[in-house]
Amino acid sequence: MPYIANTADDRRAMLEAIGCGSVGEMWARAGVSTPPPELARVPEGKSEFEVVRHLRRLAARNAGDLITFLGAGYYDHLIPAVVDELASRAEFSTAYTPYQAEASQGTLQAIYEYQTMICRLTGMPVSNASLYDGGTALFEAMMMAVRVTKRRRAVISEAVSPIFRRMIRCYSTNLDVELVEVPASGDASAQAALLEALTPETACVLVQYPNFFGAIEQWSDFTAAARDRGVLTVCSTYPIALALLKTPGEMGFDVVTGEGQSLGIPLSFGGPYLGFMAVREKLMRKMPGRVVGRAVDHAGRAGFVLTLQAREQHIRREGATSNICSNENLCALRALIYIACLGRQGLIDAARLCAANAVFTRGELLKIRGIEPVGGGAFFNEFAVSLPIDAAEAAGLLIDRGFAAGFPLGRYYPERRNQLLVAVTGRRTREEIKQFAAAMEAVLWN
Amino acid sequence: MELIFDLSRPGRRGSTLPHPEVPVADAIPETMRRSVPAELPELSELDVVRHFTRLSRLNFSVDSHFYPLGSCTMKYNPKFHEKIAALPGFADLHPLLPQLRHGGALTQGALAVIYETQSILADLTGFAECTMQPMAGAHGELTGVMLIAAWHRSRGAAERSVMLIPDAAHGTNPASAAMAGFQCREVATDADGNVDLADLAAKLDEKVAGLMLTCPNTLGLFDPNVATITRMVHEAGGLAYCDGANFNAIVGRVRPGDLGFDVMHVNLHKSFSTPHGGGGPGAGPVAVKPELVPFLPVSRVAKRADGTYSLEYDFPESIGYIAPFYGNFGVILKAYAYMLTLGREGFRRVSENAVLNANYVLAKLRDVYPPKYARPCMHECVLSAEKLAGECGVHALDIAKGLIDRGFHPPTMYFPLIVPEALMVEPTETESRETLDGFIAAMLALAEVARQDPASLHSAPVSTPVGRLDETAAARKPVLADL
Numbered sequence: 001m002p003y004i005a006n007t008a009d010d011r012r013a014m015l016e017a018i019g020c021g022s023v024g025e026m027w028a029r030a031g032v033s034t035p036p037p038e039l040a041r042v043p044e045g046k047s048e049f050e051v052v053r054h055l056r057r058l059a060a061r062n063a064g065d066l067i068t069f070l071g072a073g074y075y076d077h078l079i080p081a082v083v084d085e086l087a088s089r090a091e092f093s094t095a096y097t098p099y100q101a102e103a104s105q106g107t108l109q110a111i112y113e114y115q116t117m118i119c120r121l122t123g124m125p126v127s128n129a130s131l132y133d134g135g136t137a138l139f140e141a142m143m144m145a146v147r148v149t150k151r152r153r154a155v156i157s158e159a160v161s162p163i164f165r166r167m168i169r170c171y172s173t174n175l176d177v178e179l180v181e182v183p184a185s186g187d188a189s190a191q192a193a194l195l196e197a198l199t200p201e202t203a204c205v206l207v208q209y210p211n212f213f214g215a216i217e218q219w220s221d222f223t224a225a226a227r228d229r230g231v232l233t234v235c236s237t238y239p240i241a242l243a244l245l246k247t248p249g250e251m252g253f254d255v256v257t258g259e260g261q262s263l264g265i266p267l268s269f270g271g272p273y274l275g276f277m278a279v280r281e282k283l284m285r286k287m288p289g290r291v292v293g294r295a296v297d298h299a300g301r302a303g304f305v306l307t308l309q310a311r312e313q314h315i316r317r318e319g320a321t322s323n324i325c326s327n328e329n330l331c332a333l334r335a336l337i338y339i340a341c342l343g344r345q346g347l348i349d350a351a352r353l354c355a356a357n358a359v360f361t362r363g364e365l366l367k368i369r370g371i372e373p374v375g376g377g378a379f380f381n382e383f384a385v386s387l388p389i390d391a392a393e394a395a396g397l398l399i400d401r402g403f404a405a406g407f408p409l410g411r412y413y414p415e416r417r418n419q420l421l422v423a424v425t426g427r428r429t430r431e432e433i434k435q436f437a438a439a440m441e442a443v444l445w446n
Numbered sequence: 447m448e449l450i451f452d453l454s455r456p457g458r459r460g461s462t463l464p465h466p467e468v469p470v471a472d473a474i475p476e477t478m479r480r481s482v483p484a485e486l487p488e489l490s491e492l493d494v495v496r497h498f499t500r501l502s503r504l505n506f507s508v509d510s511h512f513y514p515l516g517s518c519t520m521k522y523n524p525k526f527h528e529k530i531a532a533l534p535g536f537a538d539l540h541p542l543l544p545q546l547r548h549g550g551a552l553t554q555g556a557l558a559v560i561y562e563t564q565s566i567l568a569d570l571t572g573f574a575e576c577t578m579q580p581m582a583g584a585h586g587e588l589t590g591v592m593l594i595a596a597w598h599r600s601r602g603a604a605e606r607s608v609m610l611i612p613d614a615a616h617g618t619n620p621a622s623a624a625m626a627g628f629q630c631r632e633v634a635t636d637a638d639g640n641v642d643l644a645d646l647a648a649k650l651d652e653k654v655a656g657l658m659l660t661c662p663n664t665l666g667l668f669d670p671n672v673a674t675i676t677r678m679v680h681e682a683g684g685l686a687y688c689d690g691a692n693f694n695a696i697v698g699r700v701r702p703g704d705l706g707f708d709v710m711h712v713n714l715h716k717s718f719s720t721p722h723g724g725g726g727p728g729a730g731p732v733a734v735k736p737e738l739v740p741f742l743p744v745s746r747v748a749k750r751a752d753g754t755y756s757l758e759y760d761f762p763e764s765i766g767y768i769a770p771f772y773g774n775f776g777v778i779l780k781a782y783a784y785m786l787t788l789g790r791e792g793f794r795r796v797s798e799n800a801v802l803n804a805n806y807v808l809a810k811l812r813d814v815y816p817p818k819y820a821r822p823c824m825h826e827c828v829l830s831a832e833k834l835a836g837e838c839g840v841h842a843l844d845i846a847k848g849l850i851d852r853g854f855h856p857p858t859m860y861f862p863l864i865v866p867e868a869l870m871v872e873p874t875e876t877e878s879r880e881t882l883d884g885f886i887a888a889m890l891a892l893a894e895v896a897r898q899d900p901a902s903l904h905s906a907p908v909s910t911p912v913g914r915l916d917e918t919a920a921a922r923k924p925v926l927a928d929l
């Protein structure tokens with residue numbers, strides 16, 4: 001049998017050692033006496049080679065060869081081979097949560113380095129060890145704010161990823177929390193309207209930077225005004241962009257969360273991804289999720305341990321700051337290795353490459369008759385344009401020409417039917433961008 | 447112990463990137479730019495490789511050590527699964543492709559993987575349908591109890607706000623119930639390690655929405671009254687949730703759906719052999735009975751009459767979106783490969799050998815580490831160091847640390863909370879008898895050392911890069927990053 005070491009002899013000897021004459025008797029003594037189920041829908045076992053053949057065939061039934069301008073928070077960035085190689089070392093991948101610190105210093109130190117990296121990137125003092133994804137991280141931030149402020153109202157900008165917002169709506173169903181969504185305008189978050197929504201009952205305000213439409217906005221005055229009203233400010237961000245942008249920490253946010261997929265994690269049809277969270281010092285003991293800290297042994301040697309565990313479910317049970325147990329550790333490790341490979345300048349170069357490609361792509365698209373910009377603000381590697389036809393229809397036609405053209409915003413914002421959200425990473429060549437613009441023009445006007 | 451940041455040297459470069467082929471215009475205004483670059487390390491690629499190779503060697507892992515961490519099912523993770531997850535047709539697939547017009551046609555292979563995994567899992571667990579979306583066990587619990595809440599609400603019974611949870615339960619159970627807005631009420635364990643039926647009966651009132659029960663339970667025991675318990679819950683108007691973290695004990699042999707449970711989660715990173723990743727990523731799919739199907743999260747993956755697959759969203763009673771997309775697809779893919787390799791007969795052998803291995807360890811160690819509940823176990827045995835602690839002041843923690851010096855990852859300690867000095871050993875089916883014999887010998891030798899030289903165990907481990915770390919001091923003045 002696959003992956004089972006016991007031979008028939010072993011089994012006989014072991015059954016004897018436990019005082020059972022048969023496997024049936026073993027089950028019966030353990031309390032299981034019902035007949036085994038039929039399992040009609042479970043197939044017969046196959047060899048590794050047959051399974052690989054089958055899965056290769058299925059992989060080939062996915063469109064892996066589209067030239068993509070599709071992002072919406074999830075990007076096809078370049079990933080150096082070192083990331084795969086190191087993160088797939090079995091000493092990392094086949095260990096579990098580092099409860100036994102002495103036997104897990106590798107994982108613990110990597111988490112500590114990851115936390116440091118997130119802090120330095122976001123400009124915040126404290127990071128946890130990871131959450132499931134960007135959406136759950138934003139929800140957890142909201143609930144932390146509700147606990148800390150003892151207020152039960154959360155204001156969220158419609159320029160926050162609709163993918164995250166619908167998750168937050170779902171999780172809030174049974175909770176005594178009022179969610180208020182404030183409409184965006186053009187590609188902007190409508191800060192004035194957001195501020196107006198911050199009533200004395202408001203626990204927190206959730207925004208995104210750069211926002212879902214790609215726009216980079218200045219939030220410093222906003223966070224100061226929110227602070228005056230006792231409202232915690234939460235920013236969901238895009239880590240690669242932070243190589244170039246003013247940090248959320250510098251702009252005064254209390255909590256920074258985000259989807260870390262862009263840091264060396266493959267798209268993999270939706271996961272596994274990486275939720276990150278960084279907070280101000282005052283929120284350190286209110287934060288959800290695991291966290292690693294420095295510690296010293298009796299001989300004065302420095303090491304790392306899981307710490308502040310009194311917040312967590314295995315100690316605090318229903319009073320825990322979150323139910324999370326297994327997190328996305330290996331994805332956090334990938335993010336750390338990715339950043340280490342690129343390095344201080346390499347990450348800036350990677351971000352500049354994306355930004356330059358995006359500026360070029362937008363310029364090429366805006367040359368096409370009938371394509372108009374949406375908003376006029378600064379952007380990083382993603383931007384919205386307005387097409388003369390339904391953007392979903394255009395995207396459909398461009399698939400036939402070999403392009404994933406971008407995200408049709410009408411899918412989430414019915415009033416934006418003609419708007420297409422276009423993302424460009426360092427993977428795109430000048431030639432591909434030119435071909436894309438030509439195909440777009442052909443689709444619109446031929 | 448050098449941090450990666452300490453290795454940095456100004457001007458050193460790692461991976462090279464393509465040169466921009468388009469004009470590099472700084473379109474980002476000065477006021478929005480970072481004032482100083484992030485203090486990230488500057489390293490050569492070899493520096494990075496050496497550093498992480500060195501760190502990896504500081505870990506115990508399944509591939510390097512016996513890792514009988516109870517409740518976590520640290521079985522062998524087949525290597526070819528990694529190659530499958532890395533196939534470009536899967537790894538490079540954008541989750542929003544199906545949202546483009548005609549996009550569903552572009553992801554038929556991925557949707558087939560999800561659908562077929564759902565279908566096999568539903569049969570193995572004995573339920574009508576599954577959602578593959580939850581991203582870990584605890585996330586599955588949250589999803590499951592939200593389904594229970596939605597069911598009560600649909601019947602106008604929103605006042606049912608209490609979740610019953612046995613005192614032996616894993617901490618995620620009450621934490622998940624609380625996150626879904628429930629109050630938790632504890633149910634006692636009886637003298638045999640089963641749910642105390644009298645206590646359960648006393649606590650089942652019109653406020654109760656349901657019960658979360660681990661099956662087999664967290665003591666590694668099969669509660670013979672499960673069918674009675676689920677019936678009692680139903681008669682009181684509640685639903686029964688099965689925490690399936692221990693599914694490895696019964697997979698192919700018992701289906702929780704047949705025992706009266708209404709909803710269950712399974713940890714793919716436990717029973718279905720996907721690597722634990724040092725603490726994730728996992729996956730915690732949820733299986734449900736027909737009455738809960740309308741409430742399942744969207745999207746749902748369906749198979750059309752023509753054999754193609756689709757994503758369906760039109761379920762007005764659905765609880766909504768619990769994940770950004772379709773779950774941890776990369777993890778689901780590995781579990782699917784595992785299911786296809788094992789097949790029906792393979793799964794029967796999994797549970798059979800998991801239970802055999804655990805009972806073998808129990809039989810050899812029960813005199814020295816007497817379990818609180820002395821009866822044959824399922825896939826794990828909860829031993830206790832209480833006797834040793836009384837006799838020579840050596841605790842479960844000391845035995846665990848002594849095991850590290852002997853080259854074994856320790857069992858789970860001090861869980862479940864109702865067993866004093868608990869050492870929860872889960873060998874899994876993939877370990878050989880020789881490995882178990884080696885572990886048993888080490889456990890017996892440690893008990894001997896405990897009697898002869900207890901001090902030596904109090905200062906274990908001595909073979910690791912660091913000894914016991916001062917966790918109290920670490921938590922009092924936390925240093926969580928080098929800034």
Ligand SMILES: Cc1ncc(COP(=O)(O)O)c(C=O)c1O
Nearest residue numbers: 325326517582583584616618691
């Ligand atoms: C009994 C039990 N329930 C639930 C969980 C939570 O699972 P996860 O860590 O995947 O969230 C665990 C994990 O250890 C467990 O042992």
